[in-house]
Amino acid sequence: MFRENYEHQQEKLFSPVKDLPAGPKKKLRNHWSTHFYEHVFTQIDERTFGRLYHGGYSRPNKPVNELVSLEIIKHLLGLSDKQLEHAYLFDFRVRNALGKETLGDNICAKTFTNFRQRLMEYEEETGRDLLHEVFQDHRSYLQDEFEIDASTQRMDSTFIEANVKQLSRIDLIAKVVHNFLDDLVREIVQELPAGLDEFADTENLELSYELEPGEAGSTMETLIEHAVWLIDAFEAEENYAELESFAHLQQVLDEQCYRIPELEDDRREHGEDDDNDHPGDGESPGWEPLRTFTSSDGEPSHEQATDEPAQPDEDGPEHDRVGLKEPEEISSGSIQNPHDVDATHRRKGGESYCGYKANVAETCDAENPFRLITTVRVDTNNTVDGDLLAEDVQELPEETGLTDLLVDGGYMHKEVEACCGDHGITQHFTGLTGQPPPAEKLSLAEAEWDEHRMVACPAGHATIRAAIHAREWSYLRTNGQRVL
Known part of the structure; x- marks a missing residue:
């Protein structure tokens, strides 16, 4: 049940604040937590979040203005959820920012995750980002309250590193194979061809650190064989093909490999289709493996999909249906880690980045009392700066009065420049795009x-x-x- 929070408006008769001497009281009035309470906490419209909660009679919600403020404070102070929980309970700075004068309220880390889950589900259903709306409301309030001149702003982007381990190609394929095997029941894993069950063990995932230099190629082939075989064996089984881990397995294989034109499928040719087959039984129905699997009893688990056995030559197996792409052929938007599929890869200035890009604009008039952030956009780090600017071209002039925008050469984009002109924005470029000139040539x-x-x-x-x-x-x- 949703209920607004008015408790902070009721002053306590007795509290540690009232017992403070005059000096500490003066310092508290100028502390960031007091300004936060006056200009952030009290400006949060809780009614916007009422639709996240059940309308019937039930236990009241944790105050929304507290939860939203705690999300801001978490990043303001760089806290983990556990540290945020303790700060709420014992840190007087945080309690003062929430309009609290005493201790005694309880909260658990699960409250934070449940609130974020509600926000994500609501955004997926309606397309509305309620936290972004809070940002917009505060931007308008602060601009009016402190008479901020936002006609001149500057904009720039920065990389945000994903909080996941950067995997090598071998470790990435091993990880998605492992994740899918981990979703299978143990009995099915035990019946799979020999070698596959090894990747259900988490101890075998950091292969790139354990392999000798000459073992990398053969290990990669084996991993691709496993991935191809699993896709062919389980793609017709709805219970398994609809798993997220199976989708990751397919995506990684499509991004890292290419399919060689398929040979004739023996199973379809001979009309073999046994509804009583257990998932994983029989040979792969589609892709030709790089080499034949061997079962635990030493017998081949399936034969080559040709009348004559393939004769290997110097170039490898004759009937391989899958090959490994060259690194330059792989898209920067490919999966870097299955735990964060939205994170992308980018190289800039000779450095590699895995994660996202944040695009930020702020006021920069010297007469303003402080700089006000006017927009924040987050996207994959292979997104062009001009595309991020295009999302704010219409909003910033209308909501903030933007007329002059200072940007670097990365925002040069003919269509965006034209759109800026249509909305009364003059761009001022402070740098050039392109590669630096060679040292032996004049620029x-x-x-x-x-x-x-x-x-x-x-x-x-x-x-x-x-x-x-x-x-x-x-x-x-x-x-x-x-x-x-």
Whole structure:
């Protein structure tokens, strides 16, 4: 049952705050927690979150303005959920920020996760991000309250590292194979072809640290065989094919490998289709494995899908249906870790990043009492800066009065520039895009310019200025000539 929180409005007759001497009381009035309470906590409209709770008679909710404020404080102070729980219970700074003068309230870490889960489910159902709406409400309040001039703003992006381990290709495929096997009942895992059950053991996942240099290629082949065989064996079984771990297995295989044109399927050719087959029984119905699996009793678990056994040659098995892509062929949006499938890969300045990109704009007028963040957008780190700007082109002028935007060269985008112009935004670029010039060559940036005219050559040569009379220019234009 949803209930608004008015308890903070009732002043306590006796509290530790009232017992403080004059000096500490003055410091408390200027402390961040007091400003937080006055300008953040009290401005949260709890009624917006009422739809997250059941309308019938039940136990009242934990105050929403407290939960939203705690989410902000968590990142403000860099706390874990466990530390946030203890801060709520014992840290007077946090309690003062929530309008509390005494101790005695209890909370558990599960309350935080349940609240976030409700927010995510509501956003998936309706498309509304309630926390982002809180941000927008506070932006408008602070701009009006402190008379912030937001006509000039600056915008930039930064990378956010994903809180997951960066996996090698071998470890990634081993991980998705393991996750799917972990979702299978133990009896099925034990009946799978020999070698597959080894990857149900978590101790075998960090393969890249255990392999000798010459073992990497054969181990990768084995892992791909396992992945292909599992997909072919279980894709027709709804109970297993609908699992998230199975979807990850398919996606990783599609992103890391390519399919060689399939050979004729013996099972379909001979019409074999036994409804009583156990999942995982029989040979793979689709992809041709790199080599034949061997069961625990030493007998092949299936035969090659050809009349004649394949004769290997120097280039490998003749009838392989799957090959490993080259690293440059793999999309930057491919799965980096199955625990965070939205995190993407990007290289910038010779460094590798796995995670997301945050795009932030803030006011930058020197007359303002402080800088106000006006927008925050988060997307995958392979998203172009101009695309992130495009999402705010309409909102920022209307809501904040933006007219001049300072950005670097990464935001150069013809369509976005045109859209900015349509909404009264003038972009001011502070940098250029592209690769740095080679050290052995001169760059135009090294020259001295007077607007569009070069006045000093970086190599020391005399500059030459060409002039075309209006009559000559008219003649050239009439004859369709192009002047450089």
